[in-house]
Amino acid sequence: MSHQQLLAPILDFLACETPKAWIDEAAKKENLPVVLIDHLICELKAAQSAMFLIRKYAVDKASGDALLAWLKPFETLVYKREGDWRSLPGKNNLTKAVIPKSDSPYGQDLINKMVLLIKEELHHFYQVLEIMDEYGIEYQSITPCRYAKGLLRHVKTYEPDAMVDKLIIGAYIEARSCERFAGLAPHVDKRLGDFYVSLLRSEARHYQDYLTLAEQVAGKDISERVKFFAEVEAELITTADEDFKFHSGVPSGR
Numbered sequence: 194m195s196h197q198q199l200l201a202p203i204l205d206f207l208a209c210e211t212p213k214a215w216i217d218e219a220a221k222k223e224n225l226p227v228v229l230i231d232h233l234i235c236e237l238k239a240a241q242s243a244m245f246l247i248r249k250y251a252v253d254k255a256s257g258d259a260l261l262a263w264l265k266p267f268e269t270l271v272y273k274r275e276g277d278w279r280s281l282p283g284k285n286n287l288t289k290a291v292i293p294k295s296d297s298p299y300g301q302d303l304i305n306k307m308v309l310l311i312k313e314e315l316h317h318f319y320q321v322l323e324i325m326d327e328y329g330i331e332y333q334s335i336t337p338c339r340y341a342k343g344l345l346r347h348v349k350t351y352e353p354d355a356m357v358d359k360l361i362i363g364a365y366i367e368a369r370s371c372e373r374f375a376g377l378a379p380h381v382d383k384r385l386g387d388f389y390v391s392l393l394r395s396e397a398r399h400y401q402d403y404l405t406l407a408e409q410v411a412g413k414d415i416s417e418r419v420k421f422f423a424e425v426e427a428e429l430i431t432t433a434d435e436d437f438k439f440h441s442g443v444p445s446g447r
């Protein structure tokens with residue numbers, strides 16, 4: 194499948210394209226560190242939220258602990274600045290079988306999709322570290338932008354709607370990331386552009402996996418709710434935002 198074919202359903206799913214002002218800001222050389230460091234954190238967050246969903250909704254305590262152990266070296270590297278990033282590929286594996294809760298009708302499908310997703314996000318995480326190393330960019334902690342919080346504050350407080358909302362939000366974050374990688378690729382140097390394009394395929398599937406799971410869990414038509422989040426998301430993308438990050442709105446005030 195070509196990029197255009199991969200992107201068509203994503204552009205259809207999103208209510209707006211990334212404003213040109215964001216692309217221009219992100220393509221500036223001096224913003225490369227913030228773009229890459231924030232991207233790095235997004236990959237870890239993507240793995241963490243997928244893991245949260247499995248642990249909360251699909252597995253027993255023992256399986257949940259095995260999942261946490263898998264993520265640990267990646268989290269330690271970021272939050273404690275401990276460990277050697279080059280050793281991470283050897284640690285990207287789940288050593289125990291994850292057993293679904295017996296009363297969960299969608300459990301196995303959620304586990305299968307999310308375990309694969311986590312593996313891929315952790316691989317991306319490593320790839321971003323490799324690129325940062327090549328460009329001589331050092332990790333430093335940065336604050337999260339308003340984007341994820343702006344979406345999550347609309348999550349319903351009761352089940353299964355809360356879970357459905359989180360899955361729909363997962364789909365939007367994945368789709369937007371994919372669209373931004375594609376938009377940014379032609380404006381950065383070849384090494385980075387090729388990397389962004391290489392991410393499109395997995396991120397395109399991730400958004401679809403989230404959406405399928407949301408439909409399964411809801412067991413009814415969710416198009417109204419999807420439309421609601423499309424609008425919230427587009428608002429965050431198209432309004433002025435002083436805090437420039439990977440998922441920020443229209444750069445302003447700088």
Ligand SMILES: [Fe+2]
Pocket residue numbers: 236239313314317396
């Ligand atoms: Fe990713």
Ligand SMILES: [Fe+2]
Pocket residue numbers: 239314367395396399
């Ligand atoms: Fe992803």
